[in-house]
Amino acid sequence: MTEAKIIDGKAIADATIEKVAKAAAAFKEQSGAVPGLATVLVGENPASAVYVRNKGRVAERVGFHSIQKTLPADVSEAKLVALIEQLNDDSLVNGILVQLPLPDHVNESKIIELIKPEKDVDGFHPINVGRLGAGQLDQALIPCTPAGSVILAKSALGENLSGLNVLIIGRSNIVGKPAAQLFLAEHCTVTIAHSRTKDMETLAKSADILVAAVGRPLMVQGNWIKPGATVIDVGINRVPAPEKGEGKTKLVGDVDFEAAKTVAGAITPVPGGVGPMTIALLMHNTLVAACRQNGVAVPASAT
Numbered sequence: 001m002t003e004a005k006i007i008d009g010k011a012i013a014d015a016t017i018e019k020v021a022k023a024a025a026a027f028k029e030q031s032g033a034v035p036g037l038a039t040v041l042v043g044e045n046p047a048s049a050v051y052v053r054n055k056g057r058v059a060e061r062v063g064f065h066s067i068q069k070t071l072p073a074d075v076s077e078a079k080l081v082a083l084i085e086q087l088n089d090d091s092l093v094n095g096i097l098v099q100l101p102l103p104d105h106v107n108e109s110k111i112i113e114l115i116k117p118e119k120d121v122d123g124f125h126p127i128n129v130g131r132l133g134a135g136q137l138d139q140a141l142i143p144c145t146p147a148g149s150v151i152l153a154k155s156a157l158g159e160n161l162s163g164l165n166v167l168i169i170g171r172s173n174i175v176g177k178p179a180a181q182l183f184l185a186e187h188c189t190v191t192i193a194h195s196r197t198k199d200m201e202t203l204a205k206s207a208d209i210l211v212a213a214v215g216r217p218l219m220v221q222g223n224w225i226k227p228g229a230t231v232i233d234v235g236i237n238r239v240p241a242p243e244k245g246e247g248k249t250k251l252v253g254d255v256d257f258e259a260a261k262t263v264a265g266a267i268t269p270v271p272g273g274v275g276p277m278t279i280a281l282l283m284h285n286t287l288v289a290a291c292r293q294n295g296v297a298v299p300a301s302a303t
């Protein structure tokens with residue numbers, strides 16, 4: 001039995017980060033400015049705290065100016081609004097990332113819509129969502145996880161994805177919907193499946209690329225996969241791992257990796273697949289934002 005190629009997201013992310021670092025140096029030379037990224041964390045969700053810390057660490061590694069703001073979980077919406085307005089007006093800040101989810105008492109879409117679209121490095125502002133939907137990719141800021149998923153699919157299949165059948169499982173604003181737009185822009189035939197979809201298995205069996213972004217451990221079974229397909233597993237689920245000792249946990253994706261790798265042509269692991277790409281693309285977006293805000297062309301070495 002042949003085994004799928006394991007797509008090394010960590011290595012591809014590291015290469016992307018190196019390119020961004022080189023391009024950032026060229027940008028500094030040309031403009032005299034330093035790209036700046038501000039991350040905002042509200043509350044103490046441990047997973048969110050880890051993500052935000054990693055984003056700050058990588059921003060420093062690529063030579064960006066990095067600001068991290070942490071607010072208590074019970075912060076008033078007004079205080080968060082004031083912080084976003086301050087970061088919008090700060091010329092040293094080119095990118096603003098508000099880690100989601102926000103506490104229930106805060107209106108998430110109000111906060112996202114407050115971020116200046118040109119500083120919205122998550123690509124969640126309706127202006128950027130609209131530009132992506134209209135196919136204006138060169139003017140939009142593109143959500144990081146979907147952009148990373150396309151790069152990983154291309155690492156297995158080559159640059160030309162034209163005509164391939166893509167099944168995206170999950171319809172979130174952060175991953176599923178923007179991923180569908182990006183694969184459509186690559187001339188793929190895109191289907192979005194979700195919790196109400198009838199017979200997901202049959203749809204999966206005709207997918208050349210399957211993107212799983214649901215947040216349900218091991219939901220996609222090995223026998224759903226079309227032989228030779230490329231599987232991009234966006235899920236990051238923490239589950240009990242008694243085999244590692246009492247009370248221990250581990251991370252698994254949305255796909256039954258062990259079963260799927262005996263059928264797929266290529267597959268991303270969890271961890272070490274899509275996760276590292278998200279941060280790499282965030283750095284890319286911050287550089288692009290800084291270039292646009294300074295009227296400088298994005299250095300060719302960035303892509």
Ligand code: GUN
Nearest residue numbers: 097098099100101122174
């Ligand atoms: N929470 C989960 N994924 C993301 C992301 O890509 N960006 C932000 N800001 N929050 C998230």
